[in-house]
Amino acid sequence: MVTSFTLDDLMVIEASRQIQDENIVLVGTGLPMVASLLAQKLHAPKMCYVVETGNIAPEVIPTPTSVCDPRVMYKAIKHGSLLDSLGGILQRGLADIAFLGGAQIDEYANVNSTSIGDYSNPKVRLPGSGGANDLASHAKKILIITRHEKRRFPKNCDYITSPGYIDGPEGRKNAGIPSKYPDIIVITNLCVMEIDKKTGKLVITKLMPSISIDDVITNTDFEPLIQSSINVSNPTQKEIDTLHNEVDPLGVYLKKNNPINN
Amino acid sequence: MVTSFTLDDLMVIEASRQIQDENIVLVGTGLPMVASLLAQKLHAPKMCYVVETGNIAPEVIPTPTSVCDPRVMYKAIKHGSLLDSLGGILQRGLADIAFLGGAQIDEYANVNSTSIGDYSNPKVRLPGSGGANDLASHAKKILIITRHEKRRFPKNCDYITSPGYIDGPEGRKNAGIPSKYPDIIVITNLCVMEIDKKTGKLVITKLMPSISIDDVITNTDFEPLIQSSINVSNPTQKEIDTLHNEVDPLGVYLKKNNPINN
């Protein structure tokens, strides 16, 4: 019997399971940071955490709130530059995993973090690429953690900031993107979607406990393909304990609301 | 009345006079190092000494014999890389002065340090460019210190390793070399030759004491133009004392033979 958990907890835990030992992982803060640290404390002790701003392999102090937070610099091996992280590690082809976020994710897993509406006369201007385009262009595996809302999953992004599979299975290769056929995994509080290498489109591969395919379809603007409807494995007690006691002990990112009792 | 000096002494002293205060000077070891340190101790206390291997602004301990010598690292502000020195300072356009040497110097001040004879089947293979081509391509002013021998001053270099004025006044500009019209000054134990900006050729501008134009012509394979036959100023007592007591106290580079008594 596992104590209560929320779907947000499980979303982060499922993301952490994607990280393997000795992986070099490019992370900002927020939920990706939580997922990475959880992996490091559980099954990937030799994971190398790299922060865009230049800090390499810190022992992160819970719970940072910015890529400039001293908590992501603690006992770092090197305080490098953005060029070291995004050029010398990421573009160099050494990043096993990168995390992305964005306002819109389309069916090819292209991501928009630039603007809603027309680019030159936007309805809402967003922060822009930052390192996101770089992460999406070069990492071997791309993870996207996001809460599942219809407006976040349109048929087409208003602006493609970071490449998914562009427009099909050969979209990245045709565009000359170095990481030609990466795994892309979108993990939400409703389901897990992954890129189907045959179509270049997102397919539903797992559902969160108590969530139905219809729940996902209702909350997605494009029509997601369905590969399976197996459930995401429930969290273990150790995953839950480590998450709440060691990684986010102050509940900065994960509140203990709406528990699902198993 | 100045104590005795040799023409080698004066060659180095005349080179040191070319360096102005606050100049950024790219230097290896050997006579250029001696000339630079002399300038720093006399009239250019704020000169910045940059070594190709990456050391920036050391307090050089007399008398280094290599660009890897710990004596060129003492109290350096930064131990950088070759890219920092030759890219970030030199190609960046910040080097006021660079020193060159070479086996052959032709009438356009092109320099050969690569091979004698045919490049693919050389009679003698020399060390190659090293940083010399970079220095000659980017510095605002180029100084060459060399003993004057006929074989060192051929009409044409067997191989152009480092650009002088290539083939005429617009030779560098036409080739796209960043430093288009640098001063190039060749200082030998017989004379000083400088690039004439109208012809792109070396002209004799000064003679060493007791040396005649004919002495220079006899020892030069190309026909040097003559701009003047004024003499290089005799060294001051302070120049001589600083040179022999502070810069090269052990006589590593400058022996005290063949003095000229004034």
Add this chain to the structure above:
Amino acid sequence: MLNKIIDKTMNPKDAVQEFISDGDTIGIGGQSIGRVSTLLAHEIVRQQKKDLTLVGCNLSLSMDLLVGAKLVKRTECGSGSFERFGTAFQWRNAIQNNLIEFQDYSHLAMASRFLAGSLGIPFIPTKSMLGTDLLKKQNTNKINPFEIINNPWQKDEPVVLLPALQPDVSIIHAQMADKSGNIIIEGFTTHEPEMIKASKKVIVSCEKLIDSEFVKSHPEKISIPYIFIDAVIEQPLGGYPTSVYNYYEHDSDHILYYQEKARSGGKEYSNYLDEYIYNCKSFEEYIQKSAGTNKIKALKDSMLKLL
């Protein structure tokens, strides 16, 4: 090193007056809520330098203040964001209302442009941005923001060429500097090493002026040698309300307050500029108004606990 030290210490007023002109391209240091050069941004606002082009990677408070004060003609950057504190709202507002030109790049693309500038090469390749609207959609075509060519060593491989960037002047807040301008940046360095070395002039403010003798015995600590720096200003808390590693944490309260005003805009925003910049006789007065002694002590203590 120098037998005689070149003294580049100045006050912020003289430094901005001497080294920044209307129409300049200004490289902006810091990232998000870390080591933003608030002191220098305030001084530029105070002196009303106009028609500025701002360049950098992740730009936040400096950019937003200068845009909000209507001094900016154009931005070229990777993002305008305070992370969890939101978008740079005055910049967002200016874009949404067509008040400024803007050119979007990825962070690596901007860092690469500075690298090219720092090496004296006219352009540099990247393999980022391919296949995306960063290459396909442009807001203005006055300056060609990139070229795509084929890799001469690999048939049919497209490569993006980015033009080198050499700002007229960059503004930076560092932890330490000596008076000749050898600077020490601790913790993250973001795009600053490349940007500083690419810039035609650089103004650095620092928490602490250090002795040049210390510099000579700690070459591994020096981030940038003095030859790239033109003015050095000692100003403790010069990065407030953002954090300075080893010195103080960011002030969430004041950043939230700023963001509230920046998002609202109009009178509320101009009141902010009046109160915290135009009507402050000194940077110290701004610090006292916005934080006060106790808050500053708390931010310092909070940082010290994390080291």
Add this chain to the structure above:
Amino acid sequence: MLNKIIDKTMNPKDAVQEFISDGDTIGIGGQSIGRVSTLLAHEIVRQQKKDLTLVGCNLSLSMDLLVGAKLVKRTECGSGSFERFGTAFQWRNAIQNNLIEFQDYSHLAMASRFLAGSLGIPFIPTKSMLGTDLLKKQNTNKINPFEIINNPWQKDEPVVLLPALQPDVSIIHAQMADKSGNIIIEGFTTHEPEMIKASKKVIVSCEKLIDSEFVKSHPEKISIPYIFIDAVIEQPLGGYPTSVYNYYEHDSDHILYYQEKARSGGKEYSNYLDEYIYNCKSFEEYIQKSAGTNKIKALKDSMLKLL
């Protein structure tokens, strides 16, 4: 940092066996008479790895030994020189007798090629070499050593493009490393930072193995983080007869002796290889034969006086 350290310590025999293959392109560390990786060059000679392509900036003893042992097919470098101790004579001899292919670049060109390799970009521009025989005369055209294009942002400005270089493996001798491969290079670093980061594999020998806890509290001292390093070998005097800053000066006597043999060639040179490499059971035996305890002590003392 790592919760659990990855242990990469090896002995030189296993490291060379595992990470170097016939036909490899090998990045060579050190410069002139400083910090040459003698230990690893000896081991490669001992294991007779063949058809090697050697790359670097100023190459000296490592290159000369490998060429002299007839293991080298091609060199791409900026110079072959021991400075005042003369040209790299075995390399010179090989070129004069058409025994190897060679491609000349300037030092900046080679460092730039490594930089491109370290950044994952396929080529990089330079403004060096224009107008000279470095571009006009080639010894072999199998590999296109550069391209000249026009700067897209500046009419009629020629720019040299250099292909990125990612050695199969690089060999380096550093002052210190921890067992996971965080390395500390003190003093000059020449082309090594860029070359190491560009290489597919890197073998590092070091004077002293240090504790990983030290690494975590001195990030400013770390030259290269462990992710770029594959094998770490602790070998005091691993750079002898060249100098290692902070540890020992170069041994003029042995360098002169080597140069004499290398210049003579033939039997004299093969005797040198026999005596100092093939017939030495260990690197320590080579040190004892070539220098001995008193000489080593003198070289160390001489260095300490200069710090």
